[in-house]
Amino acid sequence: MNTINIRIANLEDLDQIAAVDCAVIQNDSRKLILKKAIQEQKCLVGELSGKIEGFLTFHTDFFECSFISLVIVSPSARRKGLASRLIKEFIGQSPTEKVFSSTNESNIPMQKVFDSLGFEQSGIVHNLDEGDPEMIYFIRQ
Structure with a gap:
């Protein structure tokens, strides 16, 4: 069984984070953008x-609310609970309710991850990705 550890990123992590992102979006x-997020904690x-x-x-x-903008998991590490753990950890320390x-x-x-964590749908935004609407999700801390 793999041990999952969640922590705040630091600049030394940038290359590994960027490599995971690149593996997903090619x-x-x-x-x-990732460097800025790391610098801002x-x-x-x-x-x-x-x-x-x-x-x-x-x-x-x-x-004036928290918005999780990216949840990216390496293709080889999917279906192991990592996305859920990242989201749960963030919700637990979110600076907003x-x-x-x-x-x-x-x-x-x-969508299944959001549903399993108790998020509810809160709307749809059209015209961001042509033909693939963006579904907005919400949860209260």
Whole structure:
């Protein structure tokens, strides 16, 4: 059984975080965004057996509420509870009572994660990704 450890990211983690992100989106276009999140202490990492296999980034300027902007898990580490643990850890330490996040309508696995954690749907945004609406989710801390 893999041991999951969740902690706040530091700059020494940037290359590993960016590598996980690149494995998922097939480019490194978000590396500067990830660096900024780390510098602002708005990035959590998830380690499986000591290796960074996932991360979560957030911000707190979504109508003065927390918004989980990214939950990324390495393809080889999926279905091991890492995304759920990252989200639960964040909810437990969220600086705001209300926590929002979103996923595409086509992302059924992420919708199942939100449902399993008690999030409720809070709306849909069209026209972000053509033909794949963004579903907004909400939970109260």
